[in-house]
Amino acid sequence: MHKTKGALTQPAKCVACPIRKMALFQPLAQSEIKSAQTYKSENRMLAAGEDIYRQGDTCTEIYTLYDGWAFLYMDISPGKRQILRFLLPGDLLGFHGDLEGCRHPHSAQGVSCISLCVFPISRLLKMFRKHPKLGIRITWMTAQDNTLAHEHLASLGRRSAHDKIAHLLLELFYRVRICHPESDRQNTIDFPLTQELIGDAVGLTSIHVNRTIKELRRSGLVQIKARKLTIADPEAISKLTGFNRRIFPPRHII
Amino acid sequence: MHKTKGALTQPAKCVACPIRKMALFQPLAQSEIKSAQTYKSENRMLAAGEDIYRQGDTCTEIYTLYDGWAFLYMDISPGKRQILRFLLPGDLLGFHGDLEGCRHPHSAQGVSCISLCVFPISRLLKMFRKHPKLGIRITWMTAQDNTLAHEHLASLGRRSAHDKIAHLLLELFYRVRICHPESDRQNTIDFPLTQELIGDAVGLTSIHVNRTIKELRRSGLVQIKARKLTIADPEAISKLTGFNRRIFPPRHII
DNA sequence: CGCGCCGTTGAGCCCGTTCAAAAAGTGTGG
């Protein structure tokens, strides 16, 4: 599980960034990227299971996830934690609205080894002044995170185990495919989550996650094998479980 | 229940607005308020139970709740809904990051009759250009909403009925008191929520909400009577249930 | 080959639900 960091994609210069379409710098013209890049301090690699930041830490940086999956979580009580959100390449994390003196209200961790682009908060004000589009962009991304959190609230509060898990899998399935538009007819994605992580995200025991996935598999709806997720007929399950795809506008639309 | 709208406070001019410290215009100097006010189209009163907007509607306005309580919600399936967030005077609603062509991802409704300040989205761009502080402010408010949603996720996913309800009551208790700094030693607040609304917020049946509140009352922790909530020793329950007050920075700090 | 993490399965229990019905408030119209 603890893969070597060497397995990760090394980030190129921002100009040639393959995930830029999904990320913070999306609104910038090619000509602006070089200047914007100076606000990035470094690229950072973390081993699987390492925390990116911890609840209560003072915020000094924000991050764009460059490679690998990650998640935000809160420790509730010993042995209990809630995963708030899964992050895919291009997703922003660590921004909580304040440019100084705020503390992280949750922790963040990589699912496996990950690679991050790091932006010191001290440079953000200057960056937003120079590139107002990035201010708009970060506001938009924050609002989108809100909508996603709301969708999760609906799942946790009012859906059965079956539907909670189906919704989560569908959400991740579509989010991954948005990043790979070429694979629009592909119905298998890489899927590095353990059943325990799924359980911590939807508020169920890993044991019950297992039983539920077994059921989903037996009814032919999903297939998880060897870190791959296959959803034969996404539209069908969406209808079956009331999943609304429109809640995930591609990040590069605005 | 359906009180007449006349019971509401009539909004004064923004210059004299009593809730401004908690609301969108908070960062503006007295001298700027008059110009900013022109971006407000009207004040609107709604009867109890009327929707402010509905899931799927095109967004054309954003709102500041001026008087009364409201909530955001999603309909899951007939008879099931999830309340995403309660709104108190000064709270912003209807902003989802887009300035055109987006649709509301959830619905919003008043708990009892309410009064709203309405800002047409078409004027927002101009407003943010003229008063960049408002852009920062709205970003900050959106990020705060996110933190609050995360706290709710933790409740719904990983806490017992007892703790879910205790947390919600504490959250509302502190949020109301922030709006009334003079009442910092008061431990009773106005509390217009029915047990069914509480249930829809924490993902429980109103029947079970009732039994749980009964238990909270018998252990002397909270008292709900005649639309008033009393929490004798907020600090004590906070410790007992792991509630972290720091997640609610007063809205007028930034 | 052995260790550790992950997935799988079984049995029994408990928290919260469902269904049903009565009691207590609350607003409305006469």
Added chain:
DNA sequence: CCACACTTTTTGAACGGGCTCAACGGCGCG
């Protein structure tokens, strides 16, 4: 001001979804 209708709160009994505890199998890695 009172009577009526409706909403909200309260209580009981039985069911069930998801949890707990416990054990075993499988796979990857050292």
